[in-house]
Amino acid sequence: MLSKSQIAQRIAQELQNGWYVNLGIGIPTLVANYIPEGIDVEFQSENGILGMGPFPVEGTEDADLINAGKQTITALPGAVFFDSATSFAMIRGQHVQLTVLGAMEVSQNGDIANWKIPGKMVKGMGGAMDLVASADNIIVAMMHTNRAGASKILKNCSLPLTGVGCVKKIVTNLAVLEVVKEGFKLIERAPGVSVEEIQQATEGDLIIEGDIPEMKL
Amino acid sequence: MLSKSQIAQRIAQELQNGWYVNLGIGIPTLVANYIPEGIDVEFQSENGILGMGPFPVEGTEDADLINAGKQTITALPGAVFFDSATSFAMIRGQHVQLTVLGAMEVSQNGDIANWKIPGKMVKGMGGAMDLVASADNIIVAMMHTNRAGASKILKNCSLPLTGVGCVKKIVTNLAVLEVVKEGFKLIERAPGVSVEEIQQATEGDLIIEGDIPEMKL
Amino acid sequence: MNKKVANVEEACQGIESGMTLMLGGFGLCGIPENSISELVNLNVTGLTCISNNAGVDDFGLGLLLQKKQIKKMISSYVGENDEFERQMLSGELEVDLIPQGSLAERCRAGGAGIPAFYTPAGYGTEVAEGKEVREFNGKPHILESALTADFAIVKAWKGDTAGNLVFKGTARNFNPMMAMAGKITIAEVEELVEPGELNPNEIHTAGIFVQRIFQGKGYEKRIEQRTVRPKN
Amino acid sequence: MNKKVANVEEACQGIESGMTLMLGGFGLCGIPENSISELVNLNVTGLTCISNNAGVDDFGLGLLLQKKQIKKMISSYVGENDEFERQMLSGELEVDLIPQGSLAERCRAGGAGIPAFYTPAGYGTEVAEGKEVREFNGKPHILESALTADFAIVKAWKGDTAGNLVFKGTARNFNPMMAMAGKITIAEVEELVEPGELNPNEIHTAGIFVQRIFQGKGYEKRIEQRTVRPKN
Numbered sequence: 001m002l003s004k005s006q007i008a009q010r011i012a013q014e015l016q017n018g019w020y021v022n023l024g025i026g027i028p029t030l031v032a033n034y035i036p037e038g039i040d041v042e043f044q045s046e047n048g049i050l051g052m053g054p055f056p057v058e059g060t061e062d063a064d065l066i067n068a069g070k071q072t073i074t075a076l077p078g079a080v081f082f083d084s085a086t087s088f089a090m091i092r093g094q095h096v097q098l099t100v101l102g103a104m105e106v107s108q109n110g111d112i113a114n115w116k117i118p119g120k121m122v123k124g125m126g127g128a129m130d131l132v133a134s135a136d137n138i139i140v141a142m143m144h145t146n147r148a149g150a151s152k153i154l155k156n157c158s159l160p161l162t163g164v165g166c167v168k169k170i171v172t173n174l175a176v177l178e179v180v181k182e183g184f185k186l187i188e189r190a191p192g193v194s195v196e197e198i199q200q201a202t203e204g205d206l207i208i209e210g211d212i213p214e215m216k217l
Numbered sequence: 218m219l220s221k222s223q224i225a226q227r228i229a230q231e232l233q234n235g236w237y238v239n240l241g242i243g244i245p246t247l248v249a250n251y252i253p254e255g256i257d258v259e260f261q262s263e264n265g266i267l268g269m270g271p272f273p274v275e276g277t278e279d280a281d282l283i284n285a286g287k288q289t290i291t292a293l294p295g296a297v298f299f300d301s302a303t304s305f306a307m308i309r310g311q312h313v314q315l316t317v318l319g320a321m322e323v324s325q326n327g328d329i330a331n332w333k334i335p336g337k338m339v340k341g342m343g344g345a346m347d348l349v350a351s352a353d354n355i356i357v358a359m360m361h362t363n364r365a366g367a368s369k370i371l372k373n374c375s376l377p378l379t380g381v382g383c384v385k386k387i388v389t390n391l392a393v394l395e396v397v398k399e400g401f402k403l404i405e406r407a408p409g410v411s412v413e414e415i416q417q418a419t420e421g422d423l424i425i426e427g428d429i430p431e432m433k434l
Numbered sequence: 435m436n437k438k439v440a441n442v443e444e445a446c447q448g449i450e451s452g453m454t455l456m457l458g459g460f461g462l463c464g465i466p467e468n469s470i471s472e473l474v475n476l477n478v479t480g481l482t483c484i485s486n487n488a489g490v491d492d493f494g495l496g497l498l499l500q501k502k503q504i505k506k507m508i509s510s511y512v513g514e515n516d517e518f519e520r521q522m523l524s525g526e527l528e529v530d531l532i533p534q535g536s537l538a539e540r541c542r543a544g545g546a547g548i549p550a551f552y553t554p555a556g557y558g559t560e561v562a563e564g565k566e567v568r569e570f571n572g573k574p575h576i577l578e579s580a581l582t583a584d585f586a587i588v589k590a591w592k593g594d595t596a597g598n599l600v601f602k603g604t605a606r607n608f609n610p611m612m613a614m615a616g617k618i619t620i621a622e623v624e625e626l627v628e629p630g631e632l633n634p635n636e637i638h639t640a641g642i643f644v645q646r647i648f649q650g651k652g653y654e655k656r657i658e659q660r661t662v663r664p665k666n
Numbered sequence: 667m668n669k670k671v672a673n674v675e676e677a678c679q680g681i682e683s684g685m686t687l688m689l690g691g692f693g694l695c696g697i698p699e700n701s702i703s704e705l706v707n708l709n710v711t712g713l714t715c716i717s718n719n720a721g722v723d724d725f726g727l728g729l730l731l732q733k734k735q736i737k738k739m740i741s742s743y744v745g746e747n748d749e750f751e752r753q754m755l756s757g758e759l760e761v762d763l764i765p766q767g768s769l770a771e772r773c774r775a776g777g778a779g780i781p782a783f784y785t786p787a788g789y790g791t792e793v794a795e796g797k798e799v800r801e802f803n804g805k806p807h808i809l810e811s812a813l814t815a816d817f818a819i820v821k822a823w824k825g826d827t828a829g830n831l832v833f834k835g836t837a838r839n840f841n842p843m844m845a846m847a848g849k850i851t852i853a854e855v856e857e858l859v860e861p862g863e864l865n866p867n868e869i870h871t872a873g874i875f876v877q878r879i880f881q882g883k884g885y886e887k888r889i890e891q892r893t894v895r896p897k898n
Contacts, residue, residue: 040668042874047460047604059665064602065604066658070462072659075603077861081867083608083609085611087538088536088538088539088778092553093846095777095875120523122512122519127534129535129536130533130553134555160559161560235435258435264693265838267642278892280837281823281836283692283891287694289893292634294630295435295595296634297641298635300838300841300842301767301839301843305766306547306614308547309767328790333792344767346767346788347787377791380789539778550783635868
């Protein structure tokens with residue numbers, strides 16, 4: 001079973017040289033800590049920076065320099081600041097090659113829900129709806145089940161949607177899944193996790209073809 | 218009968234303090250030479266400058282600093298450069314208070330034609346269609362008749378239109394006209410020009426109410 | 435073209451109860467602190483506020499929420515404000531949640547004379563309810579309309595008396611688009627200079643979009659999530 | 667993220683006959699001189715060129731017109747080019763004339779993932795023929811669609827190897843929007859520097875929009891209308 005950091009580490013393996021990447025709040029943010037050697041990527045934060053660097057050294061933090069999670073950050077050499085319309089021009093115009101974001105639920109036709117629990121919690125969608133509607137390449141980082149043990153990998157989402165038919169790949173604490181026509185195709189198992197355990201934690205249709213390898217971290 | 222410069226001079230009397238003004242190519246450009254004392258206006262050129270100044274002193278001209286007529290210009294203190302999308306955001310968004318442009322023909326419902334003579338001349342509309350479709354306040358600067366003596370102030374335009382129902386005021390070498398419901402309302406006569414001469418040079422319906430004063434230049 | 439006003443009181447003259455306001459900023463970054471304080475002082479109510487976020491409980495737009503001056507919020511993300519969530523879930527506050535990119539583009543459209551545009555964002559979700567859907571290049575899009583406001587209130591780093599603005603870092607965010615979309619746009623700046631002191635090549639918002647500008651004071655610039663690395 | 671290529675030949679690799687190109691510039695101001703020369707050298711033909719103007723007879727896009735490399739021009743104003751007018755009136759050249767603001771906005775839309783938008787420009791004229799008309803706020807608007815290109819070719823004043831661009835004066839014009847709208851965007855610059863040398867606050871076009879950048883040379887920067895005041 002993967003920790004949140006390990007989920008991020010596994011997703012980082014998907015990074016390709018020259019990609020611009022948008023990382024959502026939570027687990028996705030951690031992906032920046034695991035960029036593989038020799039891979040040159042640049043991080044976009046939708047509040048208006050490209051070339052986002054690590055957190056600032058204590059005492060150098062700047063209120064005018066934050067990421068979409070409202071965290072203080074730094075700008076790397078070659079960074080650029082821009083307004084919100086330009087930022088979403090980058091996103092909507094598909095200039096960002098990879099979007100990583102969290103989810104409350106995903107369904108096997110690629111729907112995603114992550115912004116609202118009716119009557120309980122309404123934080124808003126922020127940039128998520130623009131991101132999922134536009135990105136060609138979306139990876140969802142999430143826990144396979146909720147705290148009560150119920151699956152979040154579903155036949156159909158029960159919560160209000162963020163986007164339809166957009167999720168292509170999911171990395172959870174248990175597995176790597178691909179969304180294909182027939183359902184969730186199991187690609188890799190987390191170390192020490194059996195196919196049966198994954199099957200049990202998955203409400204949606206799980207497609208298991210041949211031997212399923214263990215992830216390498 | 219006014220010279221081209223005098224047409225510009227008369228139009229300059231319409232300027233109000235605090236206005237942003239777009240001047241078209243030709244006679245309109247000359248308006249900048251006659252800004253009344255105490256009136257503070259700023260000139261926008263749709264190729265990307267606000268705060269356009271006079272022509273540069275010989276030897277200081279800069280190929281990267283031109284107006285929409287491709288003439289070398291200068292930038293006044295407080296000037297700003299911007300891209301073409303932003304420039305037309307200013308125009309389309311009605312942030313420019315006055316547009317002055319030339320015309321081949323105007324009609325009494327406020328239509329204007331100034332970009333094409335089928336089979337003969339096609340220079341293109343440039344920014345004129347955006348300007349006339351967007352501006353609340355358009356003054357047309359033009360000669361009342363063509364070289365053959367035919368009226369350019371018409372019941373209906375014969376040339377392909379640049380915009381419909383948009384012209385409010387016209388300053389010609391003979392008169393100042395306002396476009397009203399019933400036709401062209403004669404507001405002022407050029408010095409030494411009689412109402413009859415104006416009537417003769419106007420194909421559209423001319424509305425003459427009371428004594429028509431002579432322009433003061 | 436002098437847009438300078440003496441102070442925040444003069445800048446906010448004419449703002450009345452029931453009006454629609456746009457307020458720049460992302461989280462607490464780049465918000466017009468001086469003007470928000472003045473709105474509290476003016477005690478105008480029944481406001482419709484268009485702003486990406488709603489501040490935190492005791493800062494930013496949270497100050498107006500606490501005094502129940504806001505009737506309706508148009509935002510993309512409001513997760514940092516408990517009072518907001520309470521008022522919304524209880525129905526005291528009308529809320530229109532809009533995808534962040536659509537919000538930015540709708541403000542820009544309002545300022546640019548584009549009455550409506552198509553975007554894929556929100557298709558198939560609550561956001562698309564009641565909106566026209568049309569396919570372009572085989573992909574469904576929804577029609578979104580322009581937003582404008584009676585007053586847009588923005589915060590810049592530097593400005594000149596002609597209304598030209600320069601923003602710093604990620605404090606730029608929604609400020610430039612909102613400046614375009616206000617019938618009257620108020621800009622508060624950390625440093626107000628004379629025309630000619632800003633490089634015309636480096637101005638982010640042209641003075642044509644700004645009707646009033648003043649030198650702000652006492653900026654707190656609160657940080658929501660202070661994340662740092664140790665000094666060594 | 668290194669976008670630097672050695673020279674104009676490398677930058678223009680992959681440009682083929684029949685492609686759609688966007689070329690920045692207004693008149694002869696801010697045009698990609700080096701790349702236009704290379705297009706002449708490559709002798710690619712049947713091009714569709716999207717550019718506000720068509721150059722003059724012996725400079726800018728006029729060079730491609732003279733060699734009949736252009737099949738179709740999409741422009742707003744072509745008044746400075748006799749050969750253009752001749753080819754157009756004789757029917758040798760297809761021409762799509764578009765209002766300048768719509769052209770700029772359609773390029774921006776192409777880069778920003780907005781497939782279509784409404785504008786009042788051109789309503790009631792030839793430009794509106796075959797286009798949807800819809801009323802907003804009591805005023806008729808026409809639906810205009812996004813423009814994109816196989817290659818966008820832009821010219822900047824300074825750039826860094828990450829593809830970030832800074833323009834000078836009115837040479838900015840269409841370059842930023844076209845940079846957004848190219849499937850592949852080539853930038854030629856007067857001065858190419860290392861990442862970090864440009865102030866991130868002062869960059870006009872972000873490197874994300876640029877795929878190839880090179881240091882141009884021998885800029886002529888011809889002036890179309892040299893208008894001056896006497897020295898006194």
